[in-house]
Amino acid sequence: MAIRGTEIKIQGLTHRYGSRSGVTFNRVDLVSPPGEALAIIGRSGCGKSTLLHILAGILKPTEGKVLLNGTAISAPSPRWVMMFQAPHLFPWMTVSQNVGVGLSFGRWSRQETAERVTEAIKLVELQEFAGSNVQDLSGGQQQRVALARSLVMEPELLLLDEPFSALDAFTRASLQKDVRSIAKRKGFNIVFVTHDIDEAVIMGDRAVIMAGSPGNIVHELDIDLPDPRDRHDTAVQALRTRLMSTFQEAANYKKPVSATLAAAV
Amino acid sequence: MSHAVASAGEGGFCRLMKHRAVQSLGWAVGGIAILATLWLVGGYFIAHNPTTKTFVKFGLVPTLEAFPELWGMGKIQNALAASGFRLGSGLLLAIVIGVPIGILMGRIKWFRDFTNSPFQFVRMISPLSWMPLAVLVFATWNGSIIFLISIAAVWPVMFATAAGLAKVDPNWFKVARNLGARPMHILTKVIMPAITFDVLSGIRLALGVAWIVLVPAEYLGVTSGLGYAIEDARETLSYNHLTAMVVTIGIVGYFLDSILVALIKRYSWHRGN
Numbered sequence: 036m037a038i039r040g041t042e043i044k045i046q047g048l049t050h051r052y053g054s055r056s057g058v059t060f061n062r063v064d065l066v067s068p069p070g071e072a073l074a075i076i077g078r079s080g081c082g083k084s085t086l087l088h089i090l091a092g093i094l095k096p097t098e099g100k101v102l103l104n105g106t107a108i109s110a111p112s113p114r115w116v117m118m119f120q121a122p123h124l125f126p127w128m129t130v131s132q133n134v135g136v137g138l139s140f141g142r143w144s145r146q147e148t149a150e151r152v153t154e155a156i157k158l159v160e161l162q163e164f165a166g167s168n169v170q171d172l173s174g175g176q177q178q179r180v181a182l183a184r185s186l187v188m189e190p191e192l193l194l195l196d197e198p199f200s201a202l203d204a205f206t207r208a209s210l211q212k213d214v215r216s217i218a219k220r221k222g223f224n225i226v227f228v229t230h231d232i233d234e235a236v237i238m239g240d241r242a243v244i245m246a247g248s249p250g251n252i253v254h255e256l257d258i259d260l261p262d263p264r265d266r267h268d269t270a271v272q273a274l275r276t277r278l279m280s281t282f283q284e285a286a287n288y289k290k291p292v293s294a295t296l297a298a299a300v
Numbered sequence: 301m302s303h304a305v306a307s308a309g310e311g312g313f314c315r316l317m318k319h320r321a322v323q324s325l326g327w328a329v330g331g332i333a334i335l336a337t338l339w340l341v342g343g344y345f346i347a348h349n350p351t352t353k354t355f356v357k358f359g360l361v362p363t364l365e366a367f368p369e370l371w372g373m374g375k376i377q378n379a380l381a382a383s384g385f386r387l388g389s390g391l392l393l394a395i396v397i398g399v400p401i402g403i404l405m406g407r408i409k410w411f412r413d414f415t416n417s418p419f420q421f422v423r424m425i426s427p428l429s430w431m432p433l434a435v436l437v438f439a440t441w442n443g444s445i446i447f448l449i450s451i452a453a454v455w456p457v458m459f460a461t462a463a464g465l466a467k468v469d470p471n472w473f474k475v476a477r478n479l480g481a482r483p484m485h486i487l488t489k490v491i492m493p494a495i496t497f498d499v500l501s502g503i504r505l506a507l508g509v510a511w512i513v514l515v516p517a518e519y520l521g522v523t524s525g526l527g528y529a530i531e532d533a534r535e536t537l538s539y540n541h542l543t544a545m546v547v548t549i550g551i552v553g554y555f556l557d558s559i560l561v562a563l564i565k566r567y568s569w570h571r572g573n
Contacts, residue, residue: 091478113480123471127493127569137479139489170571188479 040069040224041103041114041191043090048099050085058249059085062099065243065252072218072225074235074258076282077245083228084196086245090226091117091194103192113137117194121201122181124169130156131165134183155187158217175206182214186221193218195227199234211237212263219262232282236275237264244285253285336360355539362540363547370544375529379545380552382524386442387514390449394506398454399499402461403491412462419458427452427513431520441521445514452513453506460505464498465491496567504560511553 045065051058060082067073075083088094090101092111101108103115111117116137124133135152143151156165159179164172169180178198185193195214199207215238218225229235235242236258244254256278264271316322343359346352356362370376405412427448434444468491476490518527526549533542 093474093478111478111480117478119471119475121471123469123475125472125490125493136476136489140476140479140481140485168569170569184479 039191040071040222042069043067043073043192043224043226044102045086045090046099046102048086048089048101049097050082050089050094051097058097060245060250063251067224067226067241070219070222070224072215072238072240073227074239074242075226075228075245076230076232076235076242076278077250077285079230081245081247081250083245083250087117087194087196087226087228090192091115093117113141113188114190115192115194116185116188116190117196118181118185118198120197122169122174122177124177124180124184126168126170129166129168130161130172130180130183133169133180134187137184137188151187151189152183155183158186159183159213173206175202175210178202178206178210179213182210182217186217190223192224192226195225197228197230200230207234208237208266214238215262215264232275232279233266236260236271236278237266242278244282246285254281256281357539358543359540363543366538366540366544370541375541376545376548378524379526379529380548382522382528383514383518383526386445386518386525387449387510390446390514391453391503391506391510393446393450394453394457394510395499395503397450398457398502398506399461402458402499402502403465403487403495405458405462406465406468406495407491419455422451423455427509428516431517435521445517445522448513448517449510453510456505456509457499457502460498460502461495464495464502467498468494493569497564497570500560500564500567504557504564507556507560508553511549511556515549 043066045063048063049058049061063086075086077083085094089096090108092108092115095109108115125136128136131152134155135148138148138151153165156162159182161176161179161183164176169177172180181198193214198214199210202210211234214225225238227234227238229238239258242256242258243252244256245251246253256274258274258278260270260274266272266275339360343356343361346359347356367376401415405415430448430451431444434447435441438444438447472490472494473486476486481489514525515527515530518525519531522528526545529545530542533539533545
């Protein structure tokens with residue numbers, strides 16, 4: 036499975052849902068080099084998920100464009116694959132069938148499909164469940180299947196929309212590490228949206244903070260930490276604190292009244 | 301020694317009786333036995349009442365005796381072949397028309413709004429009331445009967461398909477498109493497997509309706525089929541032949557329904573079914 040990264044160029048991207056709706060975000064510009072893991076963080080309603088859907092080609096921008104190695108994104112493609120908050124697996128299929136479903140939409144021979152599916156299932160460590168119906172798996176295992184389903188397409192860009200937010204803390208931590216490690220090994224780009232500062236620090240090479248209405252990128256922070264990353268490591272903790280204060284500053288964060296009163300007492 | 305063998309045999313029997321399939325079969329056989337007993341008792345009273353004595357051949361024993369006779373004459377086989385052809389053609393037509401229209405109704409809101417009232421209106425018309433019109437329009441009796449079966453069976457297939465599609469998770473379409481699916485892939489890889497259970501449930505209902513319409517439709521005009529065989533037996537006063545054909549209708553209907561129940565179980569992906 037040979038996967039390569041891509042250069043992402045977002046140029047003057049503006050979006051509104053309809054002529055009567057307000058602007059979701061206005062003239063967003065961003066460049067991400069090949070192989071980068073980019074975290075997009077921000078409060079609800081600043082347009083993070085909309086930006087991700089445009090990157091996936093599921094939504095169209097009102098103005099501006101997104102270029103992947105110079106090619107404009109205008110529709111979904113196996114080259115840029117999105118992983119959603121819930122796995123949305125096909126419940127009538129086994130793990131293998133779900134993982135290979137994207138290949139069945141293309142012109143892949145049975146042998147090539149079988150080889151790639153086996154490799155993708157191995158990457159997410161679900162070999163023993165390959166023949167099981169996906170309804171028999173836990174939430175974390177189902178999300179692993181969704182990850183394998185994306186990876187089997189050998190995308191240049193993997194987009195993740197809060198993919199682990201519905202999972203328990205242990206499963207979430209394990210998947211965060213796995214996704215980063217697979218992406219680094221294979222060299223593809225990741226762009227992920229999250230509300231979780233820890234997730235941004237553990238998974239990202241860089242975090243961009245979106246804020247305002249209409250939204251825009253107001254800050255960015257390099258997460259220059261060695262792998263593997265441990266959330267209890269002091270360097271990780273320090274970067275987490277820095278990112279949190281940048282996020283609060285960017286979002287024009289005001290302390291809750293209860294906290295202000297407690298400080299005064 | 302023999303006591304031990306008997307105990308082991310009893311234990312095996314108890315274990316067998318605890319098996320769900322064996323229990324179901326036991327209940328089914330019990331139900332049929334009660335029905336047969338009631339028929340037998342009814343036949344006895346008919347036979348011993350001077351005013352009803354003429355109809356003694358409606359009883360269980362004469363009916364059972366008629367089966368080998370009818371089979372030997374080839375009447376059951378011929379009737380089943382003629383009725384089976386009409387039923388199969390009518391049902392196939394209902395599926396070919398009902399499933400695509402049901403998919404459109406489930407997928408496109410304006411189409412559903414546009415078609416709902418006229419479809420509900422036509423659905424409420426008794427299928428047999430189309431008979432005079434069908435006889436005028438179609439050149440053959442077979443054509444008329446197939447039309448009647450189709451118009452009776454199309455609604456359950458169509459509405460079950462539409463209802464099944466309305467329950468499909470829209471995120472599956474988003475995922476499929478995201479992985480490069482084209483409209484034909486979405487139809488064959490997502491929509492059809494997702495709604496097979498509902499379509500088959502609709503076909504099961506349609507089969508019941510079609511089976512009900514088939515027999516009275518065959519009372520008119522045609523010279524073959526189960527309905528004709530019953531009408532012919534009535535006219536020739538062969539009452540045991542008449543009841544034997546009625547029982548055949550019940551057996552074949554039950555058999556076809558069982559096939560569909562098995563298919564529904566096979567293609568259902570819903571947990572708990």
